[in-house]
Amino acid sequence: xxxxxxxxxxxxxxxxxxxxxxxxxxxxxxxxxxxxxxxxxxxxxxxxxxxxxxxxxxxxxxxxxxxxxxxxxxxxxxxxxxxxxxxxxxxxxxxxxxxxxxxxxxxxxxxxxxxxxxxxxxxxxxxxxxxxxxxxxxxxxxxxxxxxxxxxxxxxxxxxxxxxxxxxxxxxxxxxxxxxxxxxxxxxxxxxxxxxxxxxxxxxxxxxxxxxxxxxxxxxxxxxxxxxxxxxxxxxxxxxxxxxxxxxxxxxxxxxxxxxxxxxxxxxxxxxxxxxxxxxxxxxxxxxxxxxxxxxxxxxxxxxxxxxxxxxxxxxxxxxxxxx
Amino acid sequence: xxxxxxxxxxxxxxxxxxxxxxxxxxxxxxxxxxxxxxxxxxxxxxxxxxxxxxxxxxxxxxxxxxxxxxxxxxxxxxxxxxxxxxxxxxxxxxxxxxxxxxxxxxxxxxxxxxxxxxxxxxxxxxxxxxxxxxxxxxxxxxxxxxxxxxxxxxxxxxxxxxxxxxxxxxxxxxxxxxxxxxxxxxxxxxxxxxxxxxxxxxxxxxxxxxxxxxxxxxxxxxxxxxxxxxxxxxxxxxxxxxxxxxxxxxxxxxxxxxxxxxxxxxxxxxxxxxxxxxxxxxxxxxxxxxxxxxxxxxxxxxxxxxxxxxxxxxxxxxxxxxxxxxxxxxx
Ligand SMILES: Nc1ncnc2c1ncn2[C@@H]1O[C@H](COP(=O)(O)OP(=O)(O)OP(=O)(O)O)[C@@H](O)[C@H]1O
Ligand SMILES: Nc1ncnc2c1ncn2[C@@H]1O[C@H](COP(=O)(O)OP(=O)(O)OP(=O)(O)O)[C@@H](O)[C@H]1O
Ligand SMILES: [Mg+2]
Ligand SMILES: [Mg+2]
Numbered sequence: 001x002x003x004x005x006x007x008x009x010x011x012x013x014x015x016x017x018x019x020x021x022x023x024x025x026x027x028x029x030x031x032x033x034x035x036x037x038x039x040x041x042x043x044x045x046x047x048x049x050x051x052x053x054x055x056x057x058x059x060x061x062x063x064x065x066x067x068x069x070x071x072x073x074x075x076x077x078x079x080x081x082x083x084x085x086x087x088x089x090x091x092x093x094x095x096x097x098x099x100x101x102x103x104x105x106x107x108x109x110x111x112x113x114x115x116x117x118x119x120x121x122x123x124x125x126x127x128x129x130x131x132x133x134x135x136x137x138x139x140x141x142x143x144x145x146x147x148x149x150x151x152x153x154x155x156x157x158x159x160x161x162x163x164x165x166x167x168x169x170x171x172x173x174x175x176x177x178x179x180x181x182x183x184x185x186x187x188x189x190x191x192x193x194x195x196x197x198x199x200x201x202x203x204x205x206x207x208x209x210x211x212x213x214x215x216x217x218x219x220x221x222x223x224x225x226x227x228x229x230x231x232x233x234x235x236x237x238x239x240x241x242x243x244x245x246x247x248x249x250x251x252x253x254x255x256x257x258x259x260x261x262x263x264x265x266x267x268x269x270x271x272x273x274x275x276x277x278x279x280x281x282x283x284x285x286x287x288x289x290x291x292x293x294x295x296x297x298x299x300x301x302x303x304x305x306x307x308x309x310x311x312x313x314x315x316x317x318x319x320x321x322x323x324x
Numbered sequence: 325x326x327x328x329x330x331x332x333x334x335x336x337x338x339x340x341x342x343x344x345x346x347x348x349x350x351x352x353x354x355x356x357x358x359x360x361x362x363x364x365x366x367x368x369x370x371x372x373x374x375x376x377x378x379x380x381x382x383x384x385x386x387x388x389x390x391x392x393x394x395x396x397x398x399x400x401x402x403x404x405x406x407x408x409x410x411x412x413x414x415x416x417x418x419x420x421x422x423x424x425x426x427x428x429x430x431x432x433x434x435x436x437x438x439x440x441x442x443x444x445x446x447x448x449x450x451x452x453x454x455x456x457x458x459x460x461x462x463x464x465x466x467x468x469x470x471x472x473x474x475x476x477x478x479x480x481x482x483x484x485x486x487x488x489x490x491x492x493x494x495x496x497x498x499x500x501x502x503x504x505x506x507x508x509x510x511x512x513x514x515x516x517x518x519x520x521x522x523x524x525x526x527x528x529x530x531x532x533x534x535x536x537x538x539x540x541x542x543x544x545x546x547x548x549x550x551x552x553x554x555x556x557x558x559x560x561x562x563x564x565x566x567x568x569x570x571x572x573x574x575x576x577x578x579x580x581x582x583x584x585x586x587x588x589x590x591x592x593x594x595x596x597x598x599x600x601x602x603x604x605x606x607x608x609x610x611x612x613x614x615x616x617x618x619x620x621x622x623x624x625x626x627x628x629x630x631x632x633x634x635x636x637x638x639x640x641x642x643x644x645x646x647x648x649x650x651x652x653x654x655x
Contacts, residue, residue: 017487041519042519043519043521043522044489044490044491044492044495044517044518044519044522045488045489045491045492049489049490098490098517099433099490101436141604141608142608143608143609143610143611143612143613144610144612144613147359147610147612147613148610148612151340155338155340156384157383157384157388158383158388158432158433158513159383159384159546160383160384162383163383181490181517184513184516184517185383185432185513185516185546186383186546187380187381187382187383187546187587188546188548188587188590188591188592189382189586189587189590189604190382190383190604190608191546191590191592192590192601192602192603192604193601193602193603193604193608195599195601196601196602196603197603199600199601214491214517214518214519214520214523215547215592216520216594217549217591217592217593217594217596218592220592220593220594220595220596220597221592221593221596221597221598221599221601222599222601224598240597241597244594254521255519255520255521256520256594258520258521258523258524259520259549259594260520260524260527260549260550260552260553261549261593261594262594263524263553265552265553265572265573266531266553266554268528268531269523269524269527269528269553270524271521271524271525271528272521275475275476275477276475276477276522277477278477278479278480280479
């Protein structure tokens with residue numbers, strides 16, 4: 001097997017808050033080959049963004065990566081100096097943040113920001129850089145790119161900002177892109193345009209992609225594999241077809257049943273009973289057990305992420321049991 | 325039945341004024357112009373009490389701007405807004421003031437809309453306390469109640485916004501809006517940042533509140549499956565104009581406007597795997613320089629020469645249904 005682009009092993013990222021330790025990411029492992037698309041879905045607050053931040057070395061105190069390895073083409077990113085990491089971040093990795101304003105500086109014009117991003121990593125003149133910035137905006141469906149380049153972020157709609165942030169991530173053709181809820185504010189025709197560009201980049205340049213989203217239908221159309229997170233852990237992983245059509249973990253089942261298209265119009269939607277527990281007071285054993293329809297005494301013991309079927313791993317004591 | 329909210333030819337233009345250098349350049353003969361965006365262009369909308377109206381449209385077509393005008397956050401450039409028969413177009417007028425609490429907005433951008441230096445307790449509890457809505461409860465009890473309503477742990481009330489995940493922050497925005505007991509909610513992508521199970525929880529909450537409190541909603545979303553689920557009626561906007569309006573079932577069953585058809589064609593579906601996504605056909609127009617005639621004509625497969633020059637009006641095409649397309653005219 002060729003070396004994967006990214007191999008995350010037993011990642012642990014904790015927040016040391018005044019009220020206790022929040023284990024935002026706990027024992028997370030997955031890997032991703034060149035050109036591959038992984039969908040990362042899961043409960044709000046389950047650690048998807050923090051996982052992405054950990055890979056990019058962007059976790060700030062009180063947060064800290066306290067365990068595991070992040071191998072990027074064989075190199076453990078956790079061992080790199082700040083300087084080396086900055087270099088990797090600019091040239092090889094890119095993240096599209098959930099909040100586009102994390103990419104965009106509110107007081108700088110879009111052109112300044114894009115040209116800077118290009119010139120930081122490639123020795124090209126300003127004219128060439130501007131030309132590339134223009135093209136990049138066109139690819140994400142922003143019309144009048146010349147005028148738009150001269151604008152400030154606040155003059156853009158939410159979805160336009162999101163697209164600019166995507167355009168910036170695509171600029172340097174990175175080997176790995178982590179896209180965090182990148183198309184939540186876009187209409188489906190523009191979303192299709194962006195997914196088209198992203199697919200092309202993965203196909204043509206072998207960029208590996210982690211697509212963090214709650215939109216299961218987008219994952220269905222885009223990704224090969226899917227990881228489902230709950231309370232800091234991956235609770236299920238497998239091929240998109242397997243997981244979406246035949247979820248084994250009770251949380252994944254509940255999630256998929258809440259999709260509006262699986263429900264009758266105007267009726268109450270299926271929802272998972274109970275609420276997300278605070279990370280500071282997770283139930284002992286399986287964190288989902290207090291909301292789980294099939295939990296029993298065994299679930300007070302921590303399950304392990306085990307191979308339930310080929311290429312399918314489940315973090316549950318009773319993966320085969322019917323929930324109905 | 326009369327409407328609760330009524331907008332007439334409501335419009336918003338953003339003008340970017342020239343700075344000194346640009347003015348000078350123009351004096352010297354350079355071709356620089358003020359940039360004008362007609363973000364919302366003469367929108368007429370009637371919403372009845374208890375109705376849920378979905379507002380869908382392309383990114384940048386003016387949905388948030390429309391919502392912000394209705395909520396009184398942004399002054400209209402032209403046109404009127406009536407609420408319960410009173411003109412509230414001027415937010416500073418007594419009528420505008422009175423409506424300010426009753427019409428609440430849940431913002432698209434939970435990061436930007438929550439004061440980073442305030443604790444949850446105050447973000448949610450301050451306004452109700454000031455306006456005397458606590459009804460004998462302590463502020464903490466009231467806040468705990470609100471947090472629970474949106475599925476957040478009451479123990480979070482001492483935290484600051486940055487200590488929450490994206491979806492959790494979005495729910496804080498919902499709780500804050502509900503805390504002042506509004507009658508009318510403008511939900512701007514209110515569930516876009518939520519995972520589907522919590523989305524289900526919040527949508528169920530919206531539907532419950534509608535029954536219990538007879539709340540009325542303008543529901544802005546790009547997620548067509550959500551809009552289909554919760555709305556009674558759907559409006560489709562394109563570059564500042566409403567291009568189609570119909571009862572939800574009709575809209576999804578037989579979309580009339582070519583833009584609506586393009587949208588429904590692209591809806592992602594759980595059962596469509598490994599799709600080959602396609603770029604937008606035709607040219608994506610710019611709000612800075614919108615196409616003449618029908619704004620959609622550069623992307624429309626059916627466009628004729630008339631569509632290039634004349635603006636199609638929103639016209640009745642069936643009971644309760646309107647569309648702005650020349651294709652509906654019998655030749
Ligand atoms: N600075 C912080 N201090 C304390 N806890 C934090 C901090 N930042 C994040 N967390 C916690 O870490 C957990 C994981 O957050 P993360 O942002 O990764 O969630 P997510 O899966 O991306 O959720 P969403 O879908 O809502 O964006 C959350 O429970 C959050 O409350
Ligand atoms: N403060 C502003 N100054 C100048 N132009 C603005 C301002 N706010 C919005 N616009 C412009 O008005 C148009 C409509 O923006 P609006 O935010 O209403 O769009 P939207 O339909 O909500 O889009 P999205 O779905 O992406 O959130 C856009 O072209 C935008 O660039
Ligand atoms: Mg997140
Ligand atoms: Mg908007």
